[in-house]
Amino acid sequence: MRSGAQVPASPSRLDSGLEVQLRNWFDRPYDDAISAARTCYSPRVIYADEVTEKQRRSIGPLTFFGGHHTVYQHATFEFALSGLSRQVVWCFLHAFPFYNSEQQSQRYVRLDAVQAHVPRRLAGQALSVYEAAIERAWAAYRELARRLEPVTQRTLAELWRLKERQSVAFGRNLAREAQKKAIETARYVLPVACHTAMVYTVSGIVLHRLRRMAAACDAPDEARALVDAMIGEVEKRDPAFFSEIGEAPLAEDEIPERRVAPGPCASDFPAQFDRSLEGHRSRLVDYGARAPAVVASAVRSVLGRPDLSEDEALDLVLDPARNRYRLDTLNVSTHSPLMRTLDHAHYTFRKKLSHSADSQDQRHRMVPGSRPLLSRTLPAEVDVIEPALVAQDPAAHALFRESVEDAFHARGELLRLGAEPELALYVLPNALAVRFEESGSLLHLLHKWTMRTCLNAQREIWEASMDELEQVRGVHPQLVRHVGPPCVVRNGLVSPRCTEGTHFCGIPVWRSFPKTERRI
Template sequence: MQVEFLEVDTPSNVAVSAARTCYFPNGIVTPDASASWSRKDDLLQGIFKGGHHTTLMHTHVTMLISGMSRHLIWRLLHAHPYYNSEQVSQRYAKMKIENFVYPAAGERSDWEAYYQHCFDDYEQLIEVLLPDVEAVVPKFRRKDSRKKAQEMARYVLPGGMSAYLYHTVNIITLLRYIAVAKAMPECRAEAEEFAAIIAEALVKMDASLAPLVEHAREAAPVFPDFDMAAHKAKIGVTNEAVKVYDIVGDAAFDVNENYADVLRFSQMLPDSGVLGGFSTYTRLSLSADAQNQRHRRSPAVRPALESIYARNAYTPPIIAKNPEALAIYERAIARSYDFFEAQRELLGFGEAAYALSNAHEIELVERDEFTSFHHKAQMRLCYNAQEEIFDIVYGQVKQLRAMGVPGAEELLPPCATRFAMKIRPTCPEGDHFCGIKVWKLEFEDYKREI
């Protein structure tokens, strides 16, 4: 794993100066003024121990990360709202066989053979699916057919596939990474490697942070327990993949230009939509949740996978319709579970988790307030959205409508929202227009081909 910090101002100088400014009557205290101040380190540790962490949030660090497993990115880097990432896409970028993470205690040759099988299935599925994809994409998007085939084939790739990304967080979030790494239920050794790298980088960048880093290292965080079976029984889940419940208030706020403009003014000008909301139980693939969790204002409980493990995997409809593709897919998924379960006996669940495929289904419980969900609905009801996420959000909106939630009919894709507001162009996607005038369709008639 490689982690590079881009250069920033000395965080301790910024934090201490920000704190001093709160009580200084003669104007802003600049970072330079605190660099050699005799009480700097005492104040820094004092505000940290007192929990006054906002001063440590002024400095953000942008990291260039490569060689981290997608499973750890899902479990740690993207499992909270305090970050920004731009990550290589498995939907649009062709994956490479050399980009895998190996569990330290695993037999390298066994994992290499397994990863090679996964990658061979991935490449074979791309070729088998390509004619089917070309048959359903609009002619002007035909050049994107291979990328769409990659998007469907990626489900057989495992969580041990590595990624590279830009990742930006503030200092307090970096310290939290260091602290919680030891509590990760999966990929713990890799998480601790990452924690060690950033701990060293933080101290090298700013020696005054050493006591804070040491506090984070000595912390004893606990990964939360969550009884998913009991929760499902309580809310009446039987075999549904999506179940909306616990609705508070309604969505009948004024959907106007604040929601239709690409700047999303609704995020800066909160309205009554933030006072209402709902919860959702969802069963979805690891791959879909990697997209889903990017909606930072849709916080969710994601239990340790061992507590909810079952041999259940998502199958994309386009694969299910093609007998040759389905045979490849089912063989690949069965192999992934067989290999995972054998490795679980040798390494434990957490380290064997690298073998779980992108298609492996998990369960989570999510909470949304209506204003932010309106944004999520726009993004994920767009026909360019990942198909599985589209289906999940469509199911949420459909249930809200069926329950008679006022304003649920306003939860629409961006083109339909912009059309209602008479904003042009109706579709904001430009050359990526899906080719279907969705804004002219009734909600009940939405249907994805891929």
């Protein structure tokens, strides 16, 4: 094992423990922050090696406690994290915008070994119930993947016209893709306690905020242990970065969200929310009624062209034939004065996704959502999203239902045995339903919809994105006339149409979008 912090493992055989390694860092982050602060009042740039002890004692606290935190944003820390749960990633590490991460994919990595977070506070019968539930979920995952593989292989063979192909290599590629689709769907029965691994990068000020807010999530024990280990790694390089400045972690009784007692929600809450969706996976609930006119006016202001009609102004910013930024995979939109006009069109959606799908959806950090505290919003009864591929196969459906019912029963048993609601959550499946509101400007929704209306996107997120796009088309058709996956946006303008390379889905979506049939 590379050197780093290893949090002592749970007594459970299923949990090998959290590992935290600092991969890359600033050598002198505290002095670097102070030198940046001094530069604001200097005729030249000040460097870290010019900082004096007196300045460390005075400028550091003065800037930090005065709220001048940008100086602590220059230093960044890149961590290798493993042995942490999917739940703590979803409700803590990825629950805000200011981070970067690359996480092990459950869509493409088969999880053969049972590896999951086991809370250290569980003992006795509660620990036995917890461990047994985790192991049964893994057994269901293996069996579901096995049953789904021939289903995915048949579907892909039809879509990719395997019978017309002579290449043996193509058949092998199809078989590998079918296996990936099977495990991608089978992962819905894995528990949110499942271990993951990732590279995670944050600035110094964000690390301070994570320490302060570790208890403000549904995995407070795990979050605190994780942040303490991350900070410990930084302190090995520069103790002053946390000893000289910083706010103490908030205690659980100081967290406003915890004034609402945890536990299963009122039984009618999920049904009320679901009725409000009116049949949508993601329902448009609010928007700026005059958004097209406001965006057009902003275009005129940016270009100094009061003579532009509304349609002309909107075409300049949205039509990829006139705005080459729309063809750029680098996503330079926030750097373009013209495209920043799209920030004035704003939309809010009410939506329902599985924990698994939302773990990807939340990665669109510029389209933030107010995601729930599951310890307060989940009902006692089974509440999940069933993948379409599973629902279409009777044997897979029966296995899925048996597994998720077992997981919710285990959660109920843990609660009856006195386990705290946050700890009981860990046994629930990736399929559990998450209900929330999400908002974004057209500038950032444009990027999201371009990425997630591609058939390579996760099916739930693809369906939600198509749903959102259709509703916005109903109120502001002129703003989404040129919105779709890359192959649609680039069609006839640049080659290749598809930006996925060898991962091309094999379907000419550009010929029929948005009337696109998705079978897998």
